[in-house]
Amino acid sequence: MAKKAKLLPRVSMPMQDPHVRSGNFNEVALGYTLEQAQAEARRCLQCKNPTCQAGCPVEVDCKAFIREVAEGRLDEAYKVIKVTNSLPAVCGRVCPQEKQCELRCKLNPTGQPIAIGRLERFVADSYYAVNPCDAITGGDDCKLLREDLKVACVGSGPSSLTAAGYLAALGVSVTVFEALHEVGGVLTYGIPEFRLPKAIVHTEVEFLKRMGVVFKTNWVVGKTVSIQDFFDQGYKAVFIGVGAGLPKFLNIPGESLLGVYSANEYLTRVNLMRGYKFPDVDTPVAAGRQVTVLGGGNVSMDAARTALRLGAEKVTIVYRRTKEEMPARLEELEHALEEGVILENLAAPVAFNGDEKGHLRSLTVQRMELGEPDASGRRKPVPVEGAFFDIPTDLAILGIGTGPNQVLLRETPELTLNKWGYIQADPETGETDLPMVFAGGDIVTGAATVVLAMGAGRKSAREIARRLGLL
Numbered sequence: 142m143a144k145k146a147k148l149l150p151r152v153s154m155p156m157q158d159p160h161v162r163s164g165n166f167n168e169v170a171l172g173y174t175l176e177q178a179q180a181e182a183r184r185c186l187q188c189k190n191p192t193c194q195a196g197c198p199v200e201v202d203c204k205a206f207i208r209e210v211a212e213g214r215l216d217e218a219y220k221v222i223k224v225t226n227s228l229p230a231v232c233g234r235v236c237p238q239e240k241q242c243e244l245r246c247k248l249n250p251t252g253q254p255i256a257i258g259r260l261e262r263f264v265a266d267s268y269y270a271v272n273p274c275d276a277i278t279g280g281d282d283c284k285l286l287r288e289d290l291k292v293a294c295v296g297s298g299p300s301s302l303t304a305a306g307y308l309a310a311l312g313v314s315v316t317v318f319e320a321l322h323e324v325g326g327v328l329t330y331g332i333p334e335f336r337l338p339k340a341i342v343h344t345e346v347e348f349l350k351r352m353g354v355v356f357k358t359n360w361v362v363g364k365t366v367s368i369q370d371f372f373d374q375g376y377k378a379v380f381i382g383v384g385a386g387l388p389k390f391l392n393i394p395g396e397s398l399l400g401v402y403s404a405n406e407y408l409t410r411v412n413l414m415r416g417y418k419f420p421d422v423d424t425p426v427a428a429g430r431q432v433t434v435l436g437g438g439n440v441s442m443d444a445a446r447t448a449l450r451l452g453a454e455k456v457t458i459v460y461r462r463t464k465e466e467m468p469a470r471l472e473e474l475e476h477a478l479e480e481g482v483i484l485e486n487l488a489a490p491v492a493f494n495g496d497e498k499g500h501l502r503s504l505t506v507q508r509m510e511l512g513e514p515d516a517s518g519r520r521k522p523v524p525v526e527g528a529f530f531d532i533p534t535d536l537a538i539l540g541i542g543t544g545p546n547q548v549l550l551r552e553t554p555e556l557t558l559n560k561w562g563y564i565q566a567d568p569e570t571g572e573t574d575l576p577m578v579f580a581g582g583d584i585v586t587g588a589a590t591v592v593l594a595m596g597a598g599r600k601s602a603r604e605i606a607r608r609l610g611l612l
Contacts, residue, residue, distance in 0.1 A: 151253050152181040159479040163449045166334045166417050169476060170234070170259075175213070178263045182211035185255050188247055193257060196245030198596035199225045199232075199303075203242055203257050210260055219268035222261060227306040228299060228595060230341045233262025235332060236592040237470050284312030286353045290609055292378045293318060293371045295362045295549065298326020299591045300382035300582030302349065303598035304605075309352045311611045316376075318360040320548075323413060326384055327583075328591070330413035331405075333443050335450070336473075339412075363552035368578060378577040378605045381564065382598060385583035387544040391435070395493030400427065400501030404436070404444045404540035411447055429536025432456045433504050435490055436540035437467035442474060444538045445482045456482050457532060461489040461509050461522045487511075489522065491529065493537060503531045543588050556580075563587055571601030579605060 155171040156162075162169050173181065185207045193203040202221050209218035222229045238244075238258035246254035290313045294301040297319040305315045323329050325342045350356065360366060362383075371379050388403035390396055407426070410416040416426035432448040434441050437460035445456045458477070460467060464486050467474060478484070488506040496502050508528035511520035545562050557565045557574045564573055564580040571579040581597025583589055606612045 148248070148251060148253060149180075149184055151184070151256050152177050154256070154259055159476075159481075162335065163446075163480040166450055168338050169335050170262075172266060173259060173263045175267075178210055178260055179213060181256050182207045182260060184248075184253075185211065186247060192245040192247060193242045193255070196242040198241065198590075198592045199599055201226050201229075201242070201261070203255075206264065207255065207257070207260060210264060215264055215267050218264045222264060225599070226261075226595070227303045227599075228345050228591075229261050230265035231299070231328060231337065231345065232592050232595070233258050233260075233265055234337050234341070235590075237590055239471060241592070284310070286314045287312050288314055290314060290611075291316070291374075291376045292380065292605060293376045294380045294382060296320075296326055296381070296383035296582075296584075297324035297346075297356065298382055298384050298582060298594060299328060300594040300598035300601075301326070301380060302345065303595040304380045304382065304581070304602040305354045306349055306352070307599055307602035308606060309349065309354050311606050313606070313609065313611070314353065314355075316355040316357060318362050318366070319356065319358045320361045320383075321413065322358050324356050324358060326382075327386070330386075330409045331440070331443070333408070333412055333447050334417070335446070336443065361548060363549035368549075368553050368575070372577075377609060378579065380571075380598070380601050380605070381549070381573075381578065381580040381584060382582045382594070383546060383549055383584050384594075385543045385545050385563070385588050387546045388539065389542045389544055390539060391490060391541065393490060393492055395495055395501070398493050398495040398501045399499050400429065400495075400535055401493055401537045402427065402539070404434075404440045404538050405543065407444055407538050408440070408447065411451075417447070417451065426451060427536055428452050429534070430454045431534045432536045432538065433532055433534040434458045434538045434540055436460065436542070437462065437469060438540060438542075439469045439473055441538075441540035442469045442477050442482075444540050446477055446480060448536070448538070449480055449482065453536075457485050457534075458482060459485045459488050459490060459504070459506055459532070461487065462519070463487060463511070466519060485532065487522065489524065494531070501535055501537060503533050504537055505529055505531050543583075545584055561587060569600075570604040571597060572604065577605075577608065 191204040206218040206221040242257045243254040248254045294317045297317050309315050328342045388405040410426045414424040415422040416424040428451040432453040434445040448456045487509045491507050492505045494503045508525040509522040512523035515521040559565045566573050566580045566585050571581045579601040581601050582594035
């Protein structure tokens with residue numbers, strides 16, 4: 142009987158040393174070398190019936206591109222990825238592969254799934270696209286833009302960028318309208334430089350520009366222009382991908398004290414407005430000595446790790462459930478702990494406390510314990526009677542979730558909203574109750590992942606193309 146081949150361990154990704162990186166905003170993960178990428182790719186079983194692709198929201202043919210990497214054919218690997226994924230350099234960095242493609246990898250039960258996300262990042266970073274259409278479509282020539290086929294994309298986050306790239310490759314004249322002064326949406330204002338360098342976002346946007354996609358910044362759709370205005374101006378369809386950027390608050394005593402920030406404001410100041418470069422950039426950011434971050438998701442991890450890099454002496458994350466139940470990516474949680482972030486689990490905020498001048502000085506929390514499962518199946522945190530304690534803090538950051546921005550929704554009452562206030566759209570096509578008005582990403586699902594937003598943008602773009610007779 143033939144001896145079974147020994148399973149080699151995953152190839153580790155080179156990283157900055159935690160003690161070094163906690164003091165800078167350079168990217169933490171340094172990326173594979175060609176030799177490391179090929180070694181990891183050769184671990185792939187090349188299954189006869191692969192399951193990894195079904196775990197990817199944009200349906201990347203993981204088996205095929207990994208095979209090309211193993212053989213050193215990076216141009217071919219890139220082309221495979223770009224058939225379905227417009228932003229591989231972004232996805233390779235920020236997607237929760239452990240819950241998607243790598244979860245479905247047949248090696249996952251061994252604890253050593255193929256590092257699909259890291260290989261995707263390697264391919265995107267290594268590939269040099271001479272032809273911008275090649276960069277978007279994976280090798281198919283782009284068609285000449287037709288001025289009689291115009292589509293407007295509202296917002297410039299991952300869902301809109303994906304929709305724009307898909308449609309432009311088919312010859313549609315796409316204009317992207319962004320409310321802020323820079324494009325990229327959450328990729329620009331929400332995710333820190335050390336996780337997603339803005340040069341990566343700029344490169345992806347530049348490819349789209351070279352394809353003919355037009356970007357208009359400082360356009361607040363709902364105020365500067367309405368949805369109906371687009372149709373009056375000859376646009377055939379509108380895609381709404383404005384995200385969910387309205388911060389949520391706790392509504393507890395002391396929340397208006399100086400030193401209490403939403404994660405949205407804090408990260409926007411640092412990322413979009415380059416506050417981490419102060420005073421070279423004129424955007425001051427509060428750099429607390431003892432920082433407390435509320436919440437257990439990726440946004441909270443980003444805020445906590447940013448605070449460390451801005452000079453905080455101590456950063457504590459307060460979360461009302463256990464470490465095992467934190468929704469953040471495991472990699473981001475591990476990186477935060479390596480860098481010195483402290484976890485205060487099974488604790489819920491009760492009140493912010495300040496001094497006579499209105500400055501935050503501490504946070505009162507109540508100890509929690511896990512009770513019976515709630516509607517989601519998770520054990521519900523229950524307060525422990527009388528178990529209160531204070532955490533000294535001069536800066537608190539709320540990363541407890543976001544909601545839909547109301548500007549566009551208020552000005553477009555014809556859009557049907559669901560019970561949570563998000564746009565109701567057909568799950569198969571993305572079309573709203575307004576004919577030829579589509580929506581996707583966080584404005585439909587609530588806060589989710591970059592790749593799920595991209596999948597929604599692709600789905601809507603495909604339906605728009607079909608309606609325009611291009612498919």
